Amino acid sequence: QVQPVESGGGLVQAGGSLRLSCAASGRTFSSYAMGWFRQAPGKEREFVAAITWSGSNTYYADSVKGRFTISRDNAKNTVYLQMNSLKPEDTAVYYCAATQATFYRGTYSYSQTAIYDYWGQGTQVTVSS
Secondary structure (H helix, E strand, C coil): CCEEEEECCEEEECCCCEEEEEEEECCCHHHCEEEEEEECCCCCCEEEEEECCCCCCEEECCCCCCCEEEEEEHHHCEEEEEECCCCHHHCEEEEEEEECCCCCCCHHHHCCHHHCCEECCCEEEEEEC
């Protein structure tokens, strides 16, 4: 079992950068695939990025591809989301999630909230124009 805890959110101007961190407790962190999702006011939670347990495969939503980078450090039980060229439409609460299922393949599979077993409380990202 892991418990994700997000940090690093804040207020940034359009075009700026932020790096989110997700620290997950538990000795089995390296066996979990991790995902980032976001939810803007009045909208459904949407997929942002995911990374497999080894870090060898990453997946991105089209809206962030080329601007965001997901990575992980299993020695530190932490997954990161580097966000560059931020836009006002990136404003949302960002959530980190963990799934122990390792047989999924492809962006569509990892974009489904139902496959994730554990969720963090979220961190607010606000991008001003």
